[in-house]
Amino acid sequence: MIIVVPLNLVPDLVEDLEVDGSGAALETDGLKFKLNEFDDHALEEALLIKDSDQAQVLALALDTENIDKVLFTALAKGADRAVKITGADAAASSRALGSVFAEAARQLDADLVLTGVQSVADLEGQLGPAVAAALQAPFIGVVTNITVAGAGVAVRKEYASGITADFEMDLPAVIGVQAARQTPRYAPVSKVRQIQDSATLEELSITPGAGGAQVSISAMAHPERGEGAKNAVGYRRTGAGA
Amino acid sequence: MGDVYIVAEQLAGALSDDTFELLAHGKALAGQTGGNLTAVLLGGDPALAGQLGAASKVITVDCGADFNPESYGAALQAVVSADSPQVVMLSNSAMGMDLAASLAAQADLPLAAYCHSIDYAGGFTAVSQLYGGKLDITAQLGDGPCVVTMLAGSASADAGRATGSPPTEAVAAPAVAGKIRFKQLNMPEAGDVDITNKDILVAIGRGIGSKDDIEVAEELAEALNAAVAASRPIIDAGWLPGPGRWANRGLR
Numbered sequence: 037m038i039i040v041v042p043l044n045l046v047p048d049l050v051e052d053l054e055v056d057g058s059g060a061a062l063e064t065d066g067l068k069f070k071l072n073e074f075d076d077h078a079l080e081e082a083l084l085i086k087d088s089d090q091a092q093v094l095a096l097a098l099d100t101e102n103i104d105k106v107l108f109t110a111l112a113k114g115a116d117r118a119v120k121i122t123g124a125d126a127a128a129s130s131r132a133l134g135s136v137f138a139e140a141a142r143q144l145d146a147d148l149v150l151t152g153v154q155s156v157a158d159l160e161g162q163l164g165p166a167v168a169a170a171l172q173a174p175f176i177g178v179v180t181n182i183t184v185a186g187a188g189v190a191v192r193k194e195y196a197s198g199i200t201a202d203f204e205m206d207l208p209a210v211i212g213v214q215a216a217r218q219t220p221r222y223a224p225v226s227k228v229r230q231i232q233d234s235a236t237l238e239e240l241s242i243t244p245g246a247g248g249a250q251v252s253i254s255a256m257a258h259p260e261r262g263e264g265a266k267n268a269v270g271y272r273r274t275g276a277g278a
Numbered sequence: 279m280g281d282v283y284i285v286a287e288q289l290a291g292a293l294s295d296d297t298f299e300l301l302a303h304g305k306a307l308a309g310q311t312g313g314n315l316t317a318v319l320l321g322g323d324p325a326l327a328g329q330l331g332a333a334s335k336v337i338t339v340d341c342g343a344d345f346n347p348e349s350y351g352a353a354l355q356a357v358v359s360a361d362s363p364q365v366v367m368l369s370n371s372a373m374g375m376d377l378a379a380s381l382a383a384q385a386d387l388p389l390a391a392y393c394h395s396i397d398y399a400g401g402f403t404a405v406s407q408l409y410g411g412k413l414d415i416t417a418q419l420g421d422g423p424c425v426v427t428m429l430a431g432s433a434s435a436d437a438g439r440a441t442g443s444p445p446t447e448a449v450a451a452p453a454v455a456g457k458i459r460f461k462q463l464n465m466p467e468a469g470d471v472d473i474t475n476k477d478i479l480v481a482i483g484r485g486i487g488s489k490d491d492i493e494v495a496e497e498l499a500e501a502l503n504a505a506v507a508a509s510r511p512i513i514d515a516g517w518l519p520g521p522g523r524w525a526n527r528g529l530r
Contacts, residue, residue, distance in 0.1 A: 047409060049409060053409055053413055055413070062413075131383060131389070154375070157408055157409065159392070159406050160388070160389050160391070161375075161378060161389045162375055162391070165379035166379060168383075174347070174348055174457040175380060177375055177376045177379075190461070194372055195289055195371075195372045196294070197466065198466030199289060199464065199466060200463075200464045201460065201461075202460075202462050203461060204458070206457040212375075212376075219514070248383075249382070249386045249388040249424075251389070251390050251419050251420075252417070253416065253418075254403070256414070256416070257413065258412065258413060258414070259413070
C-alpha cells in the first residue's frame with residue numbers, strides 16, 4: 037500500500053500575527069511558519085500503518101522556503117520517500133492545492149492520501165475533500181484511527197460529545213486525520229542531520245489546473261476583545277512572591 | 279434563486295443544537311436576500327422535520343439512517359444541483375466540514391469555512407475566524423450560489439427553534455457506488471463527570487506540565503465543587519479520562 041501524506045506549513049501562532057498595509061493580507065515580514073500540527077498527526081498515523089501493515093509512506097510538500105527540513109524530518113521519522121512539488125504556489129487556497137496534491141497522488145500511485153483534518157488558514161475549506169473531489173475518491177474527515185481491513189481500510193470518525201462512528205472505505209481513499217493513535221514521534225536533530233547528508237529529496241513538477249470558484253478576502257482584522265477574564269472575588273495570591 | 283438552504287444535522291435520532299443555530303442564521307439571511315428558508319434533512323427520521331418550523335420548507339432525503347459522507351454527500355449535491363439555492367449553510371462540525379468542502383469542490387462553488395457571521399447586500403459577505411481565533415477574515419463570496427460553514431455558538435439556537443409543520447418534500451436518494459460503508463456508532467462510556475452539568479469548571483491545558491500536577495487542579499475543583507476539564511492534548515495523553523472531560527465542544 038502506498039500512503040501519500042501532504043505536509044503543509046502554516047503561520048506559527050506563537051508569534052503575533054500582523055495585517056499588512058492592504059488591510060486584507062498577513063504581513064509576511066517576520067512571519068514564522070511551522071508544520072500544520074494535524075499534518076504531523078497524519079504522518080504519524082501513516083507511519084503506524086506502515087509499522088503494522090508494511091505500507092510505503094511518501095511525504096509530500098510544496099517547494100517553499102524551509103520545506104527541506106520538514107521533508108528530511110519526515111524521512112528521519114520513517115517515511116520511505118520525500119517528494120517536493122515544484123510549479124505550484126504554496127500560498128494558493130486549499131481548494132486550488134487540492135487538485136495539485138491530487139495530481140501528485142495520481143502520479144505516485146497512491147492508495148491512501150492522509151491529510152491533516154484542517155489547518156488554521158484553510159478559509160476555503162479543508163484540503164482533504166478538495167483532494168478527494170479531484171481524485172473522485174471517497175473522503176472521510178475528523179478521523180482518529182485507521183487500520184487496514186481486507187482490500188480497504190477501517191476508520192473511526194469523531195463527532196461531538198464523545199460519539200464516534202466506524203466506517204470501511206475502498207481504496208484509493210482520502211482521509212482527514214484529526215489525531216493519530218499516539219503522539220507524533222520525535223526525530224532527534226542528529227538523526228535529521230544524518231538523513232540530510234545521506235538522503236535526497238525527489239522533485240515532481242505539477243502544473244496547477246484552472247483555479248475554480250474562489251472567495252476574495254476584503255479585510256483581515258484582530259477580533260474585538262471582550263472584557264476578558266476577571267479574577268474571582270476575594271482572590272489573593274499567597275505564598276512566595278505574594 | 280434567492281433561497282437560503284440549511285443542512286439539518288441529526289445524530290443518534292436527535293437534531294443537533296447546531297441545526298437550530300443554522301436556522302437562526304438562515305432566517306436572518308433570508309430576510310436580507312428576500313428568499314425563502316429551506317431546511318434539508320438528510321437521512322434519519324423524517325419526523326424530525328416537525329422540529330424545523332423555523333424553515334418555510336423541509337426537503338427530506340432517505341439516504342440512510344446513519345451519516346455516511348458518500349451517500350449524504352451525493353444526496354446534498356443532488357438537491358443543490360436541482361434547486362440551485364443562492365446559499366447553502368452547514369455547521370462547521372464533524373459532519374458539516376465533510377459535506378461542505380466536498381460539495382463546494384465537486385460543484386465548483388465558492389466556500390467560506392469557520393464563519394461566525396454572514397450578510398447579504400447584493401453579494402454575500404462572511405466573517406471567518408482563522409489562525410486559531412487570532413484573526414477575523416472578511417470574505418466576499420459573490421452573489422451565489424455559494425457555501426458557508428458556521429461555527430458552533432455563533433447564533434442563538436433558541437432563535438431557531440420553532441415547532442410547526444412546514445411543507446415537506448421527499449426527494450429520492452441518488453444511487454452511490456458504496457465506496458464508504460457505515461459500520462457502527464459508538465456512544466461514550468458513561469460514568470465519568472459530565473462537565474456540561476457543572477456550574478464551575480477548572481480547565482487545564484498543556485501548561486499544566488505533567489500528569490502529577492493535575493492533582494493541584496483536582497484539589498481546587500474539589501474546593502469549588504467544580505469539575506476538572508481539559509483541552510485535547512491532556513485527554514489524548516491519557517492524563518484525564520476522555521472524552522467527557524474534553525473542554526472544547528467544537529473542533530476549532
